[in-house]
Amino acid sequence: MIQKEIAKTCEILRNGGIVLYPTDTIWGLGCDASNEEAVERIFFIKKRPNTRTMLILLDSFDELHNYVENLPEITPDLIDIFHKKPLTIIYSGAKNVAPNLIASDGTLGIRITKDFFSKQLCFQLKNPLVSTSANISGQATPTTFSEISNEIIESVDYVVNYKRNIIQSAKPSSIIQIENGNSIKVIRK
Numbered sequence: 001m002i003q004k005e006i007a008k009t010c011e012i013l014r015n016g017g018i019v020l021y022p023t024d025t026i027w028g029l030g031c032d033a034s035n036e037e038a039v040e041r042i043f044f045i046k047k048r049p050n051t052r053t054m055l056i057l058l059d060s061f062d063e064l065h066n067y068v069e070n071l072p073e074i075t076p077d078l079i080d081i082f083h084k085k086p087l088t089i090i091y092s093g094a095k096n097v098a099p100n101l102i103a104s105d106g107t108l109g110i111r112i113t114k115d116f117f118s119k120q121l122c123f124q125l126k127n128p129l130v131s132t133s134a135n136i137s138g139q140a141t142p143t144t145f146s147e148i149s150n151e152i153i154e155s156v157d158y159v160v161n162y163k164r165n166i167i168q169s170a171k172p173s174s175i176i177q178i179e180n181g182n183s184i185k186v187i188r189k
Contacts, residue, residue: 005162006120013125017157018042020148022166023057023131024086024115025173027145029156030057033128036098042130043100045155048137050100055088055109057129059122067110067128069093074182079112086111086173090187097128111173117162133172141172 009019013032018041021030029045031038033056043050058064061079065071068091078089094101094108102108111131113119122129133141134148142148145164153159175187 002117002162005160006117006124009121009158009160010124012158013121013129018045018155019158019160020134020153020156021118021121021160022115022145022163023118024111024113025171026141026143027134027148028131029134029152030121030129030131032125033097033101033130036100039098039100039130042132045152046132046135046137048132051104052137053101053103053107053109054130054132055111056097056101057111057113057118057122057131059113059119061112063122063128064110064112067091067094067096067108069095072178072182074178074184078176078178078184082174086114088173088175090175090177092178101130107177109175117160143171 009021012019016035016038018029018031018038021028029042031042070093079087088109088111090107090109092107094106097108134152135141174189177185177187179185
């Protein structure tokens with residue numbers, strides 16, 4: 001069942017579709033992070049200015065060098081320190097993703113997902129996934145599937161049939177930014 005759901009979701013992503021899917025934090029809107037048109041559609045769905053970038057999910061630490069020009073030496077230590085809670089790190093020197101995902105200062109938020117489903121999506125897609133909260137910009141972030149608005153549900157190409165009935169409230173990831181090589185700025189704990 002889950003493998004069929006992963007295969008179907010990957011097919012939609014490969015064809016430029018937008019999906020509503022569970023992550024290691026909250027339910028997210030996602031697309032193939034290399035598809036500029038799909039990324040633009042997510043900005044449109046969220047009614048979010050494209051000056052506010054979105055993060056990407058990777059399936060493993062080994063993939064980071066493909067999306068960050070000069071991976072800071074401190075990265076593995078930070079991931080170890082935050083190993084119990086999902087961690088998004090904002091890196092300088094972003095590369096190999098849709099240009100509209102990269103902030104004007106060249107940065108990109110990246111999280112190595114620990115969730116089986118989203119990890120498998122990244123692995124089988126062979127590309128990172130965009131991950132942004134499943135809400136209209138400025139509205140409350142839904143913490144369960146049942147809190148996602150019909151407007152969002154009806155705007156995507158596919159809603160994943162996995163973990164919809166989980167009622168445990170999820171929380172967004174911690175966010176830190178690595179500046180000047182190894183200087184750390186906490187954005188969200």
